[in-house]
Structures are given as C-alpha cells and as structure tokens.
Amino acid sequence: MNVQRTRGTRRAGVRTAAVAASAGFLLLVSACGSSSDSAGAETDGKLPATVTIPVTVPLTGAAGFAGTSAEKGYDLAVKEINDTDFLGGTKLALDKTDTKSTPQEAASSLSSAIADKATPAVLGSLLSAESVAQSPLAEKQKMPIVYIQAGSEGVLVGDYTYRLTAPQPSYYPIIDQFLKDKGAKRIGIIYGSWVPTIKQLGDESVPAAAKDVGAEIVEKVETQQTTQDFSAPISKVLAAKPDVVAVLQIGAANATAMKQLREAGYDGPVIGNSSAGAGSLKPAGADGAGMVWPVDFNAASDDAATAKFVDLYQGAYGEEPLPYAAEAYDATWFIARALKDAGTTDRAAVKDAMQALVKKPFSGALGSAQTFDGNDLRVPGVVVEWDGTAEKLLYAAK
Secondary structure, eight states, X not given: OOOOBOSTTTTSSXXXXXXXXXXXXXXXXXXXXXXXXXXXXXXXXXXXXXXXXXXEEOSSSTTXXXXXXXXXHHHHHHHHHHHTTXXXXXXXXXXXXXXXXXXXXHHHHHHHHHHOTTOOOEEOOSSHHHHHHHHHHHHHTTOOEEESSOOSTTSOOSTTEEESSOXXXXXXXXXXXXXXXXXXOEEEEEEETTSHHHHHIIIIIHHHHHHHTTOEEEEEEEEOTTOOOOHXXXXXXXXXXXXXXXXXXXXXXXXXXXXXXXXXXXOSOEEOOGGGTTTTTGGGGGGGXXXXXXXXXXXXXXXXXXXXXXXXXXXXXXXXXXXXXXXXXXXXXXXXXXXXXXXXXXXXXXXXXXXXXXXXXXXXXXXXXXXXXXXXXXXXXXXXXXXXXXXXXXXXXX
16 A cells, blocks of 8 residues: 555644544543453552652653653543543553663663552653663562663563564564665665664664565664764765665764765665654755655554544644654553553552453554564554655555
8 A cells, every 4th residue: 555645634633522532542442451441440449549650761862852752642641541530530640750861860760660669660761772771670670661662672571571662673574665666676774783773673674674675785884872974884885886775873863864865975765764753854854855764653544543542642732643652652551451450559460460461452542453472562564754844654564
C-alpha cells in the first residue's frame, strides 16, 4: 500500500468531540487488559486514594526532544484514566524527574523511586544508555519498570522489565520495500555508534536489509557523540560510490549530517531511523528532504485505535502526536491496567499482572491487537519520508 498523505484534515481539524471519543477509546483499550477492565469498575479496596508513578525521562540533553514529546503522552493518559474513573476511585499521579540524558541521573532517579515503598512501578527512560543502567537495578530490587524507545540489548533483563515500544531492529526490515523500489545495489552507512540502538541498526539491521534486496555495503563509518562535522565520514562513504546512503544519527545530528551530505553533492536516496522524526530535520531545510525511515507510529494511520488516540491528542494539544507521545500513552495505560488487575500496589502483584497482560493482544495508540514477544511489544511498522516541511506516510506493512 502506498499512502502519500498527511493526516491534516482527515478528521476535519481538531474536533471538540475528541473528549467524547475518550470514552470509546477507553472501552477499546481496556478490553485488552482483562475481563475486569471496564470503565468505572471498583477495585478490591487495596489501592490507595492516589497512586504516584515516577517518570524518569530525559527532558533536556541529547534526547530531550523525545522526552518532552513523551511527557504529553504520559499526561494525556493520566488525565483519561482519572477522568473515566478507570481505577475505581483511585487517582493516578506522575512524579517526573529529568534524567538529563545521562545514565548516572537515570540510575539515581530509579534508586529514589525504589526507596519509596509506596511506589508500585516506574516509567523508565527512553534512551538506551540510560535504560541499560536502570534495568539491572530494577530487576535486582524487584521494581516493575516500563520503557518506551530504548531499543538496545540489555534493557529487558527479567520479569520486572517491560518495553512498550517495539525495538527498531524488529520492524526495520519494512525498509526492504523502499530499497527494492530504488533498485539499491550499493549502500553506504554513516552511523552514531555511541547510541546502542543505532549501533545495532548500523552493524546488523541495514546490512541485513542490503542482503535481503541483493545489495552490498560498500562503506561503513562510525561517528561519535561529539561529532559535529560529518564531512570526513561523508567523503569516505561517497568515495565508495553508493546509490543509497544510510544516515543513522540521533536528534539534531540528522539535520547536520543531511545538510552536509547534500552539500557534498549526493542527491540520491537516504534511509534513516526514527530519531530523524519529531521535526529533527527542519534545520536542514530543503537538504533534509528525501530521508526515509521506518517507525512504529504515524498519525495518518487508518487503524481504529490509533485514529481514536490521535483525535484525543489533537483535542488536548491542538497538534498531531509524535511517536514518543503515542508510546508514552500506551506505557502509562499498561501500568494502569496492571494496577487494576492487581488491585494493590504490591510490586510482586503488579509484576504478576503485567506478566498476564503481555500474554494477551494489546490495543492502544500504536494500533489494534498488537502482540508481545516476551515482555517486548511488537508492531509491523510504517515507512515515512520527510518532504522538507513535514513527514508523509509512504506505506505500511502489508
């Protein structure tokens, strides 16, 4: 399917009926938790009047752009959970800590949450380097923790660690169709190896995609967190005469690398990763146009659960949601469902409820009836392209 449109006016703008859609969406998502997941259902009396969930998320630093988007998804979910009395008289609250995109701060904030005996679960970081610092601590101290993004190895280490974002490598093969359409034969890679997820994409996922379509990797150059001038890596890759270039960076570095790539004379196809989203390519202007990447969420999706979430989000914020917001929304709902099923803030009971939830289909902002692989959500993915001003949906998995 080749869909080339933005959501724009698909719902005739931001509708005031979005708040009313909340109730319908609640019925849809709650059906995926357990037979007891009905709006307004009473708990067994063991939940306190307010349950506070710590949020350990980077709001500043290299991943701050993603954290501030996720924050909107967390807040929207909590408002809906409370407004619909999902927990039967118990209110959900968030206690946010800015991890500042540093593993040390992420680990410290989790330690504080663990020390508070009233804390039943934590919303973990979305940055892989932070998450792999948190997970061993959470598992050892038996604290249920739910992540978004953080797609590298070492994030899921046991029954207490969960991820409500499918790792990029799990759906990256959807890029194969784009490479086939472009007749790719020679692929060069410029990747930020300091980010575990991106390192995996550069070392494994893109080479696997090349093999799938009968192409070869003609050059591969690593960059570091301090890299601002990409001219040397670009020159080395272009000297190998690729017909497709993979630019795998994080946040604003995507725009810098794309601008320098175009200035170096390369005008061919470019594949990237989900960190190129959230407006990261805007500073590149026209030079950013043409970058294509797989992602787990796009607001233009026709999936019923996604469409209802987008309407709700637009009603609250007057803008389209980014993937980080959608993932954060689902992660918060995942904890709420576990709390309802457990009927208590006891961490072991919440963990057991989460273990039951991952064995069932899960519907939410990322789509209807998604499944888990262990404690890891799976989605088919979509492919989007930056056209110079906005993302457009190219195609979804068939």
